Amino acid sequence: MTVVVYVPRDSAARSVGADAVAKAIAVQADARGVAVKIVRNGSRGMFWLEPLVEVETGTGRVAYGPVASGDVAALFDAGFLTGAAHALALGPTEEIPYLKNQERLTFARVGVIDPLDLASLSALGGLDGLKAALAMDGEAICAAITESGLRGRGGAGFPAGIKWKTVHDQPTGRKYICCNADEGDSGTFADRMIMEGDPFTLIEGMAIAGLAVGAEDGYVYIRSEYPDAIETMSAAADLMEQAGWLGADIGGSGRSFHLHIRRGAGAYICGEESSMLESLEGKRGTVRAKPPIPAIHGLFGKPTVVNNVLTLATVPVILAKGADYYKGFGMGRSRGTKPFQLAGNIRQGGLVEKAFGITLRQLVEEFGGGTASGRPFRAAQIGGPLGAYVNDAMLDIETDYENLAAAQAMLGHGGIVVFDDSVDMAAMARFAFEFCEIESCGKCTPCRIGAVRGKETVEKIQRGENVAANLELVGDLCETMRDGSLCAMGGLTPMPVLSAMRLFPEDFDPLHSKSGPLMAAE
Amino acid sequence: MTEAESARTGAGADAQAVCARHGNNPAALLEILHDIQDEAGFVAEAVLPAIAGALNLSRAEVYGVVSFYHDYRRAPAGPVVVKLCRAEACQSMGALALIEAVCAARGIVLGGTSEDGVTIEPVYCLGNCALAPAAMVNGKLVGRADTERLDIAMREARS
Ligand SMILES: Cc1cc2nc3c(=O)[nH]c(=O)nc-3n(C[C@H](O)[C@H](O)[C@H](O)COP(=O)(O)O)c2cc1C
Ligand code: SF4
Numbered sequence: 072m073t074v075v076v077y078v079p080r081d082s083a084a085r086s087v088g089a090d091a092v093a094k095a096i097a098v099q100a101d102a103r104g105v106a107v108k109i110v111r112n113g114s115r116g117m118f119w120l121e122p123l124v125e126v127e128t129g130t131g132r133v134a135y136g137p138v139a140s141g142d143v144a145a146l147f148d149a150g151f152l153t154g155a156a157h158a159l160a161l162g163p164t165e166e167i168p169y170l171k172n173q174e175r176l177t178f179a180r181v182g183v184i185d186p187l188d189l190a191s192l193s194a195l196g197g198l199d200g201l202k203a204a205l206a207m208d209g210e211a212i213c214a215a216i217t218e219s220g221l222r223g224r225g226g227a228g229f230p231a232g233i234k235w236k237t238v239h240d241q242p243t244g245r246k247y248i249c250c251n252a253d254e255g256d257s258g259t260f261a262d263r264m265i266m267e268g269d270p271f272t273l274i275e276g277m278a279i280a281g282l283a284v285g286a287e288d289g290y291v292y293i294r295s296e297y298p299d300a301i302e303t304m305s306a307a308a309d310l311m312e313q314a315g316w317l318g319a320d321i322g323g324s325g326r327s328f329h330l331h332i333r334r335g336a337g338a339y340i341c342g343e344e345s346s347m348l349e350s351l352e353g354k355r356g357t358v359r360a361k362p363p364i365p366a367i368h369g370l371f372g373k374p375t376v377v378n379n380v381l382t383l384a385t386v387p388v389i390l391a392k393g394a395d396y397y398k399g400f401g402m403g404r405s406r407g408t409k410p411f412q413l414a415g416n417i418r419q420g421g422l423v424e425k426a427f428g429i430t431l432r433q434l435v436e437e438f439g440g441g442t443a444s445g446r447p448f449r450a451a452q453i454g455g456p457l458g459a460y461v462n463d464a465m466l467d468i469e470t471d472y473e474n475l476a477a478a479q480a481m482l483g484h485g486g487i488v489v490f491d492d493s494v495d496m497a498a499m500a501r502f503a504f505e506f507c508e509i510e511s512c513g514k515c516t517p518c519r520i521g522a523v524r525g526k527e528t529v530e531k532i533q534r535g536e537n538v539a540a541n542l543e544l545v546g547d548l549c550e551t552m553r554d555g556s557l558c559a560m561g562g563l564t565p566m567p568v569l570s571a572m573r574l575f576p577e578d579f580d581p582l583h584s585k586s587g588p589l590m591a592a593e
Numbered sequence: 594m595t596e597a598e599s600a601r602t603g604a605g606a607d608a609q610a611v612c613a614r615h616g617n618n619p620a621a622l623l624e625i626l627h628d629i630q631d632e633a634g635f636v637a638e639a640v641l642p643a644i645a646g647a648l649n650l651s652r653a654e655v656y657g658v659v660s661f662y663h664d665y666r667r668a669p670a671g672p673v674v675v676k677l678c679r680a681e682a683c684q685s686m687g688a689l690a691l692i693e694a695v696c697a698a699r700g701i702v703l704g705g706t707s708e709d710g711v712t713i714e715p716v717y718c719l720g721n722c723a724l725a726p727a728a729m730v731n732g733k734l735v736g737r738a739d740t741e742r743l744d745i746a747m748r749e750a751r752s
């Protein structure tokens with residue numbers, strides 16, 4: 072009998088040796104004359120356990136990890152093909168607390184299936200959402216999304232259904248669905264995991280969006296730093312087309328939806344929606360002034376839905392199981408689940424999809440297991456490079472959009488980057504300005520000039536020059552950037568800077584700090 | 594033309610053919626530039642007029658796009674390109690010290706190319722932030738990067 076063994080093809084798993092493990096398993100199976108079928112699945116999102124190998128047994132899948140290629144022979148000797156005990160054995164995969172305690176709606180199939188096997192997708196409810204949508208009119212689909220409470224997962228949290236309705240209500244004609252897969256935020260990888268682990272679901276969500284608003288063309292703008300995601304998405308689009316779920320006649324409905332995959336070219340600002348649209352038109356990624364909004368005047372001047380990968384990949388489950396089902400998760404005005412990403416100096420980094428309302432502390436301590444270094448926790452940056460730093464006391468915040476905003480922070484794309492007590496928060500504030508300097512599109516002065524001036528001023532503080540006056544100057548600069556920038560690149564760079572200054576003032580007091588003033592800027 | 598000459602001028606890429614493959618569609622400019630760079634290793638000044646002509650754009654427009662995006666090289670890189678992540682999550686795991694060590698070992702500054710043909714560049718997040726520090730060596734992602742693991746990846750990239 073052939074035993075099915077899963078070895079992830081996710082690029083993070085491959086970055087720590089999954090390919091070599093898959094190869095070693097094939098070689099050992101061959102040498103021992105046992106029939107093994109290796110399935111390259113997505114990642115379960117428990118990255119400290121990668122490469123995570125799973126074996127299909129009579130009682131379900133059992134996991135081993137982290138497996139090195141050198142462990143494989145011993146795993147065969149121990150009888151891992153029947154789920155036998157071994158030092159790397161983790162028991163039934165779904166019983167691992169990190170996974171068991173999640174609510175995986177968007178990520179239901181990621182890590183479970185071969186991402187390019189349509190049959191196993193369908194067996195697990197894939198395409199049910201699209202089939203349901205094909206029986207509805209556009210207005211009803213928009214209403215279902217609005218009713219579900221789904222808000223944009225890319226950063227700003229705008230209600231997806233309302234955006235769709237705006238595009239729906241524009242006169243018929245060319246309209247577009249643009250999926251924002253630029254995922255530039257440090258500390259985030261959820262979009263990548265979807266594209267590499269369950270691309271069909273994202274494409275399904277885009278097709279549903281097309282039906283909802285009357286768009287027949289979709290673009291996925293994927294950052295060039297994600298070559299594996301680009302490849303998997305392209306392959307998935309071809310397979311969907313061959314199966315009749317994309318193209319001129321989706322699901323035999325007579326409706327059409329064509330998908331185009333586009334590569335970015337290494338510009339963080341191209342994650343900002345209007346800059347992304349410029350980039351999709353083949354231009355420099357400079358930010359457009361708003362209004363008009365993309366929903367009215369978007370790609371090539373046509374009404375356009377711009378949504379994040381996670382927003383669109385969540386649409387199918389809403390259509391398949393109903394708005395009420397989705398709405399049943401979450402708290403306050405943040406409905407459903409949020410894919411959080413635990414990153415940086417954290418023992419158990421990975422993807423945690425949970426209903427809104429879980430506290431940052433539960434995420435960092437219970438799921439994350441504290442710092443990777445074993446040193447005390449000092450700070451976490453929430454929501455990417457434009458998000459605020461929080462300290463230990465703030466970890467008790469229950470995560471929803473409004474709570475974070477009330478604490479002068481933001482949830483953003485759900486990245487949580489942990490730092491231990493060796494972090495120098497003045498250096499992080501300086502870096503926030505530096506990043507803005509590197510990635511600014513250059514269109515407006517507060518951002519373009521403010522970032523440079525801000526960086527230089529923090530460097531002066533680090534050297535102990537006129538600290539009080541320079542701290543005030545940084546505060547003023549931040550105010551100018553916040554109020555005078557055209558987009559959130561310049562507008563939110565003050566968030567990490569000011570939160571670092573407010574919560575960790577001792578790091579901005581070089582004369583009194585343990586390390587003393589820096590003699591020269593790095 | 595020798596290989597060295599074509600590498601210098603970037604003429605290894607037939608810009609017109611690449612544009613034609615993309616239907617001479619100006620919206621595909623980023624893809625066209627990627628294809629040219631994939632073939633020739635960089636986007637040479639010399640190919641810009643041909644692109645502009647094929648897409649019916651001004652030379653300044655094409656130049657503006659090439660210069661806006663971090664990805665496009667205006668000069669060839671070494672045969673091994675190492676991108677080291679210096680964004681926050683990787684910093685929390687010592688990325689800056691790693692970058693310094695990798696550069697120092699080759700006697701170059703970040704962005705430079707060593708005598709043995711290794712180009713070391715900064716990158717801001719590779720989506721591998723739970724296995725920081727992260728790096729990419731000739732397009733291959735490396736997690737939990739340290740000097741040893743990077744040396745192995747560089748050796749593999751050469752072979
Ligand atoms: C500087 C900057 C970078 C951004 N980067 C991204 C990104 O990488 N991915 C993303 O989905 N949204 C990003 N956004 C937010 C987008 O502008 C936009 O709000 C989002 O794509 C809308 O989709 P959603 O409503 O589904 O979240 C960024 C915004 C700014 C200002
Ligand atoms: S704030 Fe910065 S990135 Fe945004 S439009 Fe202005 S210059 Fe461009």
Ligand code: FES
Nearest residue numbers: 678683719721722
């Ligand atoms: S911050 Fe380095 S990989 Fe994301």
